[in-house]
Amino acid sequence: MTCAIEISHLFFKYDEFKMDDVSLSLHVGEQKAIVGLNGSGKTTLFKLILGLLEPISGDIFVFDRKVTRDNLWEVRQKVGFLFQNPDDQLFAPTVWEDVAFGPRNLGLSEEEVSERVEWALDRVGMSKFTNRPVNQLSHGQAKRVALAGIIAMRPSILVLDEPFSGLDFKMVHTMIDIIQKLRQEGISILFTTHDRFFIENWSDSVAVIEDGRIIYDGPTKDAIRRKELADTVGDWNYLQEQIISYRSHMLE
Numbered sequence: 001m002t003c004a005i006e007i008s009h010l011f012f013k014y015d016e017f018k019m020d021d022v023s024l025s026l027h028v029g030e031q032k033a034i035v036g037l038n039g040s041g042k043t044t045l046f047k048l049i050l051g052l053l054e055p056i057s058g059d060i061f062v063f064d065r066k067v068t069r070d071n072l073w074e075v076r077q078k079v080g081f082l083f084q085n086p087d088d089q090l091f092a093p094t095v096w097e098d099v100a101f102g103p104r105n106l107g108l109s110e111e112e113v114s115e116r117v118e119w120a121l122d123r124v125g126m127s128k129f130t131n132r133p134v135n136q137l138s139h140g141q142a143k144r145v146a147l148a149g150i151i152a153m154r155p156s157i158l159v160l161d162e163p164f165s166g167l168d169f170k171m172v173h174t175m176i177d178i179i180q181k182l183r184q185e186g187i188s189i190l191f192t193t194h195d196r197f198f199i200e201n202w203s204d205s206v207a208v209i210e211d212g213r214i215i216y217d218g219p220t221k222d223a224i225r226r227k228e229l230a231d232t233v234g235d236w237n238y239l240q241e242q243i244i245s246y247r248s249h250m251l252e
């Protein structure tokens with residue numbers, strides 16, 4: 001069966017961190033959460049998928065086509081990657097130029113580029129900021145512009161590294177709305193989160209990563225009962241109990 005993304009026996013190493021035999025599939029149309037504690041390797045995994053890092057060994061396939069140095073541009077047309085930190089993503093002088101960069105590289109006419117930029121900026125509620133220098137945007141605004149740059153490319157797969165962090169509730173709503181509409185068109189989604197709410201309500205399957213190894217991978221309905229998930233994202237009552245206990249001590 002064709003997978004949107006298939007990762008097979010991937011090994012990678014930084015000085016003090018290693019990715020150890022990671023295998024993972026994202027099926028076509030699937031929405032999969034990758035969860036893990038800080039430093040467990042989620043962003044590293046995403047950078048490997050996009051070819052921003054090179055594995056020691058192992059293969060990555062995007063729609064059955066192996067990712068190699070020679071076809072990175074092709075891969076990046078299919079896979080829209082939202083960086084964890086939007087400052088790493090935006091580089092053009094203005095918002096407009098930044099969102100136009102990808103569509104221009106697709107060789108579209110200036111008219112088509114303009115249409116896509118206007119549509120994408122409108123979708124993320126940033127139409128009023130077209131001439132704003134990207135380095136003057138707030139964190140949430142920068143994230144919206146980064147998302148606009150991705151959807152303007154009309155990708156088949158979205159790889160979203162903590163898409164909801166730092167967004168106000170209206171933008172979370174907008175983000176969900178945008179992504180659900182894309183999903184109805186058959187887009188496949190891989191995303192990271194530390195928030196159990198999004199895992200339970202917004203994913204079909206979950207993979208848990210610990211120190212560069214996948215320790216659980218399965219349907220969300222099963223994952224929610226698993227210790228691996230509770231150990232990684234906590235459970236609903238844990239923080240509440242902690243805080244109530246802390247406050248009751250304070251009042252004693």
Ligand SMILES: Nc1ncnc2c1ncn2[C@@H]1O[C@H](COP(=O)(O)OP(=O)(O)OP(=O)(O)O)[C@@H](O)[C@H]1O
Nearest residue numbers: 014015016017036037038039040041042043044045
């Ligand atoms: N450029 C780098 N050079 C060396 N080590 C790195 C580099 N980038 C990340 N690391 C290390 O690799 C490990 C995995 O980092 P990564 O950013 O993938 O974690 P993460 O799961 O995305 O964490 P978070 O939840 O904080 O975003 C960490 O121990 C980190 O310190």
Ligand SMILES: [Mg+2]
Nearest residue numbers: 042043084161
């Ligand atoms: Mg990360």
